[in-house]
Amino acid sequence: MSDNEHGRAIDLLTRRDVEGIADADAQWLEMHLQECEECTGFDRALSGTANAVRSVTVMASAGLVESTRARVHLRAEQLREQQARTMLVAISFCLGVLTSTLTAWVWWKCGAWVAERLGLPSGIVEPGVLLFWLLPAIAIALVMVIVPPAKFEGSILHRFLNDRMGGMQ
Amino acid sequence: MVATAFSSLITMESEEAQIAAGLRRRDPDVLDALIEQYQHRLLRYLAHMTGNRATAEDLFQETWIRVLEKGHQYDGKSRFSTWLMTIAHNVAIDHLRKRNPASLDEMRDPEDAAPFEPVATGLSPFEHAAAAEDKVRIQAALEELPAIFREVLVLRFQEQMKLEEIAKLVGIPLATVKTRLYRGVMALRPTLGGGAL
Secondary structure, three states: OOHHHHHHHHHHHHHHOOOOOOHHHHHHHHHHHHHOHHHHHHHHHHHHHHHHHHHEEOOOOHHHHHHHHHHHHHHHHHHHHHHHHHHHHHHHHHHHHHHHHHHHHHHHHHHHHHHHHHOOOHHHHHHHHHHHHHHHHHHHHHHHHHOOHHHHOOOHHHHHHHHHHHHHO | OHHHHHHHHHHHHHHHHHHHHHHHHOOHHHHHHHHHHHHHHHHHHHHHHHOOHHHHHHHHHHHHHHHHHHHHHOOOOOOHHHHHHHHHHHHHHHHHHHHOOOOHHHHOOOOOOOOOEEOOOOOOHHHHHHHHHHHHHHHHHHHHOOHHHHHHHHHHHOOOOOHHHHHHHHOOOHHHHHHHHHHHHHHHHHHHOOOOO
16 A cells, blocks of 8 residues: 555545545545555544544633623724824914915915014024924924823713714714 | 625625725724624634634734724735734734744744633533643644644634635645645544544
8 A cells, every 4th residue: 555545545534534535435435445554544644633632611701701701892992092092283283284285385475574674584483484384393293292192081072082982883 | 595695705704895995994893894704714713723712812912003004905805714823923923033933833832731622512421531631632643743834734724715815815835735634634633533622
């Protein structure tokens, strides 16, 4: 009997119970097992192992399930808060960019007018206008980073976002 | 018969899709139901992986937290149980790496000696004692197996997973799964005494 036949028999035995094998393969396997002590031994060991593994029972206690649920709920709440805060930062950032962009032309003209009145060189005025233009976005970003999340609890926007996210669920 | 199979396939697909949608929303009710449904299977898998009930319980909780956090990654196209076991596998691997980066075999806690409870069979007291003794012996042999073999055996025989699913879950080639299965079975063979279970 060749190694190929043993290999095929072991492969079929391994696949027989879960994936299933074709009728022709099952017939060939049955004939092979009648003649091959080695593969019959593997078949017995396979069944024995399956029974041994299945005989092990591990039951989760009600306490474990309850505490897991409580932890999962708490974490879900934290994630919702985090999501609301991220949304808050994103909205603030977008508003900052929008207002800055819309007012850019006005500030640039203002800067040019002030520079002309005071006779300042453009090397000072242009970076100054740029900084002034970016100031709202920088201020918002700093506030969002520095101020702890708890300070936002109960704010109108926070409540609005929380309600929306709660509603989505 | 084909219609029944098709209908059950559709039911399974819609069920998995519902789970995926629930996980994307981080719906507490969906998570509660999943914890309820998979509690024993997941704990059993982790207990086999770690060989320690207390560690398995910690990892059980950690797994569900990760399911919550990574729920949006589940697309509902594969079986939820396979995805859950993949998460559990990764949680167990991370636990091992934190403890000892050497090998998966180190996952078992040496101080843990309590065997798992055998299933009650309803035999006579003598037969029950003999069967229990056999099972304790076999379970001890199972626990002695390196975790990489034990994991494949558990996924195959308790979870009834296909070889391809196991390969995907564990992240190893199909041929390696077959080798581990074969070597795991052969390692238990002397204890099984010719399969007289």
